[in-house]
Amino acid sequence: MRLYDLATVIRSKNAGPFTLTIDVVLPDVTTFRRVLAAGGLAPERIAALYDVAPGAVRVVPFERVLTVKVALPRQVGSGALGDRDVYGCQQHFPLAGVEV
């Protein structure tokens, strides 16, 4: 199953002009823990998908609201030459396409 089909909310947004955050909200504690344990949201995997250095990706699980927060650098600053998404709000793919 794709992460997109499993998540109740999956969204991306800038956190400042040079950082992208992706929130993955899962339906229940069991799923939340299973997705994390399966390694689908491992920083190395996300780094490869978005072509950034693995050390630059942060993954913070927040069980109280069943959310995994991902933060990674943007390839290009918001609105600068070469940018495709000024607000960063359509960058949940390719992560959302990951099989979990």
Add this chain to the structure above:
Amino acid sequence: MSATGRLRLVALNGLLGYGYPRESLELALAMEPDLIGVDAGSTDPGPYYLGAGESFVSDAQVARDLEPALRAAVERGIPLVVGTAGGSGARPHLQRFVAMVRELAAGAGLRFRMATIPADVPAEAVLEALGERRIAPAGNAPTLTAQDVRACTHIVAQMGTGPLARALDAGAQVVIAGRCCDAAIFAAEPIRRGLDPGLALHLGKIMECGTLCARPAGANDVLVGTIDADGFEIVPANPERRCTPESVAAHSLYEQPDPTRFVEPEGTVELADCEFEAVGERTVRVRGSRLVPAAQPALKLEGARLIGQRAITIAGVRDPGTILHLDEIEAAVRETVTCALADALAPEQLSLRFLRYGLDGVTGPCVAPLEPPREIGLVIDVVAPSQELADRALKLARATALHQHFDGRRTTAGNLAFPFSPSDFSGGPVYEFAVYHLMHIADPDSLFAVEIEEV
């Protein structure tokens, strides 16, 4: 502030100009608030607005949102605090905003003391800090150079609660701040009154987005926050919305890299021990937010510089062969345009790209579908040092792309379906964030002068 040490704050909405139901403001006012605040800015819409000194919300919409709040605040004798006036909070934004406030006041016959707090930082001050190694990148920004600093049209610093508190101390009824930390808009008054700064900043962080923390969520409605010595309560003014412990807890994720803490000029607000408790149907009480004061005070700087002028054209492509050969067409267009303009500009001065919507326009060429889609939308995007050169390059690029040959081409009359005549659009100046850095400074508040006037 009530006799019991309770302070009630009203957030008009999540962004001045996005609108709010007038009934919501009336309901909030009936709760006898001590302050009305509103965030008027954001970096979300990109670097253009700071760079060019323009607003991303129309002045008419801002005035429409502001007038009832101004009237309510002045009539009740409570402060109105506006943060990041004009969208980006640099001098031109602030000047235009203050002119609007004077005009609204004159129109409504209102008299009050107004504080204006510019947030501009002179390039020399940033260069000096750079020389003294007091500058560090914020949030994945590249390393700053003196050239970047000099190239910026405006550099602003995000003020904390200090300058706002000074304005309130001076008896200002209306406080118009330039670039301002969003949380500070609502945290300044409680901190000034001796309430806990961790709680005040957390409350401010939630309130600055209006009812985004409620369900249904929205940045276009009024939120009421009440803080006391032990915690704070938030409730949407509109009875059709409610806050739940989950909706409020989840809001701390929003636009933040870390849901367990956030950083303000005052220090780091730790949320790991926060408790969120339902009070009745629509209210949530929050306790346990804690401020760990900053060891090294710092301000976040923002600056944008001009990088060129844009021209674009939009076209559709239906022919499957053309869709499959877009890489080849783009390369040929780039070659033709570069050669034709060789006398006027060097290849590195020209940025030319195809944005292929329906194929990979959003994600870029890393993720391509296996089957060509039925149609794609193509944007040819040109950025060059002057508008004249950008327009000229685009006209060449458009004509070349329309007629470019490729292997197996059957649609020999033209590759592109243009929906418009004229097909080309001048996009104007293009900026980028050159400064998004922390500046360490012993007394951050000293950068911000509070200017008082009687309106």
